Amino acid sequence: MMLRRLAAAAGLSLLGLFPALAQEKPAELRIGITTYTSGAASVFGIPARDAAEMFASEINARGGVQGVPVKLFFVDEGAGIETLMTEYRRLVQDQKVDVMFASISSGVCNKIAPLAEDLKVVNFMWDCGTQRILEDDKYNYVFRTQANATPEVMAPLLYLLKVKPDFKTIAVVNQDYAWGRDSWAIFSQALKVLKPDVKVVAEFFPKFGAADFSTEVSRLLALKPDVILSTSWGGDLDTFVRQANQRGLFKSSQFVLPLAESSLQRLGNDLPEGVIVGGRGDHYFLHPERIGDAKFRTFMDAFKQKTGAYPIYPVFHMAQAFSALEAVYAKAVTANGGKWPSHEQVAKAMPGLTFQALGRPIEIRADGQGIEDQLVGTTIRTPKYNFDVLDNMMIFPASKIMPAVGEKSEAWISGLKPDILNIKVDTFKHAD
Amino acid sequence: MALRAILLVLLVAVLAAVPLFAASSQTFLAIVFAKSVAVLGLLLLLQAGQVSFGHGMFFATGAYTVAFLGRSMGGGDLALLLAASVVTSAVLGLLVGLFVVRYRYIFFGMLNLAFSMVLYSILEKFFHLTGGSDGLRIRRPTAFGFTFDRAQFDMVLYYSTFAMAFLAAYLVWRYLRSPLGQALKAIKTNETRLEYIGLSARFVMLVGYVISAVLCGVGGAFLGVIQGIATPEYSYWTRSAEFVFIAILGGVGHVAGALTGTFVYEAVRTYAAAFVADSWQMILGFVLLAIILKAPSGIVGLVEGFTARRRKAEASALTVEAAR
Amino acid sequence: MSFDTIVLAVCDGVAYASLVFLVAVGLTFIFGVLGVLNIAHGSFYALGAYTAVSAGIFLTKAGFSPWLTFPALFVAAIFIGAVLGGLMEKLLLQRIYDKEQVLQILVTFAIFMILENVQRLIWGVQPYFMSEPLQLLGNISLFGISYTAYQTLFLPALAVIVLLGLRYFLRHTAAGAQILAVTEDREAASAIGIDAQKVYFVTFIAGATLAALGGALAAPTTSLMPGMGAEMIVLSFAVAATAGLGQIEGAAVAALMIGLGRSLAVYLAPEFEVLVPYILMVGVLIFRPSGLFGAPQLRKI
Missing domain, CATH: 3.40.50.2300 (Response regulator)
Structure with a gap:
């Protein structure tokens, strides 16, 4: 017993010297x-x-x-x-x-x-x-x-351009940290290339974990932008959506919420229908291709x-x-x-x-880097769930909406052509 | 005294040998050393009876100096980065100090808090300059002209912070024994008398304040290098309160309190999770309460009291013996 | 900037200021009487909010009328204020009134840490919300912009009631006179038979209840998250210090300044929003260290 252990130890230490050699299967x-x-x-x-x-x-x-x-x-x-x-x-x-x-x-x-x-x-x-x-x-x-931020932001943008191509103004309300800032940088840069006539009417970066968005909501109600983007998540997104919904902001503006898949169940019916929602990949508990x-x-x-x-x-x-x-x-x-x-x-x-x-x-x-397709949809209500689910889903092929190996996102976005809107996407309806 | 010197030498020897027998605790101890330098700054102000709930601002200044300078130099050298953070924290300490040394007690604490929260908001808000709430990355610098890989650099950092912690403690100890340091203590006991003997209390406070700012700056610079990141959280009020907490925990009566307090604080914070999940804050809260209510002179005071009692007991035993 | 915009910014600013005032006034009241700067005030705020939401969720789940969530807000606040505030004063603060101010603050900081942890253990870290009170009161419209009546009418009205109520209580009731007497000179007050210990106890409970009430009232407008107490306490400090510690009417003015400054910033320069309270605080304290309305402190000899 002792000898075997010693031998094993000696063997292990030898292996340590020659890491390329096969290793013992660990416990x-x-x-x-x-x-x-x-x-x-x-x-x-x-x-x-x-x-x-x-x-x-x-x-x-x-x-x-x-x-x-x-x-x-x-x-x-x-x-x-x-x-x-x-x-x-x-x-x-x-x-x-x-x-x-x-x-x-x-x-x-x-x-x-x-x-x-x-x-x-x-x-x-x-x-x-x-x-x-x-x-x-x-x-x-x-x-x-x-995936990474680039396809995760590009997919909701392309979805928006496909389903609501004629908007003129946009406002953003993102959390003030790297993700909020970077996702807006990607979104706004790509929007400028693909639809240069859109005007950005307000950029809000409330503090991460902000408890109150009343003033931002007032300002947005006064500005009436066609589209409001928010890549926020968690309690911040929940609070923003509730305060905006309570005061009718959803009626005047189309919301795009690329991370709201993670808030659907918490928000329940506080999230109105017709909101564009993503989930950082093809992540959805009713994934139309996998549900079977x-x-x-x-x-x-x-x-x-x-x-x-x-x-x-x-x-x-x-x-x-x-x-x-x-x-x-x-x-x-x-x-x-x-x-x-x-x-x-x-x-x-x-x-x-x-x-x-x-x-x-x-x-x-x-x-x-992983290549992962992106699912985006629009919220609807069905009797089966006490929260919003997704309809008019599109799955975007990731390889088409991100830069190739060795290329940086910024350079890739500035070289975008309008024909990126024509890439083939698979579309799905909600099915109960 | 001799016993104490022997114990100190023993402690230094054991700590110096840590990388040989407990390499994985190197980083933990380096963090302890770095923070203890900042805590020394607070301890120093406490000698004057003043408490700042805003010294995180100098801590952040040190770390961001390293981050900005390191970024513009593509890494930079540890010695240079530290020297730079001494300069920036001294300058900021002087500027803020000119305003705050006029005030005492709660007003002093409040004004410091206000300044640090301004810095915090600026660091957090101006994303394109400061990296926002994610902070700035600090790449591994060269050290004294040499380039090291991760493992070697850990050791370099360990010994640098180790040396800095003891050097800073020694210098503060000397300072508190100097006339200026004595004058600082007099602010707590009787400020007016200080002015009768011809010393400007504001000047005395300003010197103390700038020194404490530099200590925090150096601590922040080191922590930034160890963590590889500078974040606005370094300037948040809870960070400043944590330093005051640690100083009281260790004991404000002695410079050793800073290191002792930091070690206990960090150990509880890091290892409490291993015993009871999600409770380190509560444990530290109760420890602090116990210290304030039962042992206001901190851990160092407790130990000193204990040894003093023993010495007394021994002495009385001796006299009894002699009497026989 | 048009007149409309100013009116809108004022609406938002007043709504925000009302909430901040409710919390800050408790802090400043306690300081004024006890001389203790209570960091755990932030925890009372957070716990008031969580308790109110839990009570509200319980009531609506049990099938009671959603209107009952309104009294639940107040009951939760009084419960937290009386139980936690009372325990804290009796068990801890009473032992430290004669200690250094630094140690007093640190005791409250220790309580803050403990309560933060307790709050996480009880309610976890997922966001909580309860928007019934907000929805029940509906919206009002101003220049075509809809505001919630809860934030633009209910909260400011309540803030005014608290302000006037406190004024009346302190100036025109016997209990208020006792509190003022103890504030003025504890020994002299005790000498004429005022039970200073009781005054401290009651004052602390009242202040803690105000913090919890601020939290309970904020709850319907927001998602409750860990860390909300730490945010609020530093904001209340800013209000209390800007006004001058112990200044109740001053706190209302300072809260309004901060609220209006903040909402104007959102309209004009959103990036400066978070800086407003602290810049105001630094600006005021540099020139008037004892705050806008505070009397300069005498130096001890």
């Missing part, structure tokens, strides 16, 4: 997940954590990833960047975590990406949206298992059973991270002749990987 596959369990963004973080626990137990019930059970370690992003960075290092260096899923906040991703590269740990940016990280720098260990799939429906119901609400987009993002995990280990094991791969081999297997979770299949490009 468990350790996954670190950063998610918000406190703070405003926990509206995303907590459903995602619940989902992660469900996926992990489901994978383990099947025998694990390539026969190795997964073990999850959660870190709260809401505890602040200081604590988070310390925890991240601790997980990688002390707990020997194999893969990190980090994170929800783009600010955190900005910070984590170089750290992951330094620590040589495979990191899936499982939810954050900023397109800059992978466009500005080259990473070998950092990947994004979903028994596994999809079982999961949607099981999640509702467990948490009291249907999945929202972070749950889909979490599913993608787990699907990518399973797919990449399968690919890396095969590439390694059936033996357990090193972290480096796993990282090498990521580019070109395709996997499917709860939406359409996703491909990881050479720069580590």
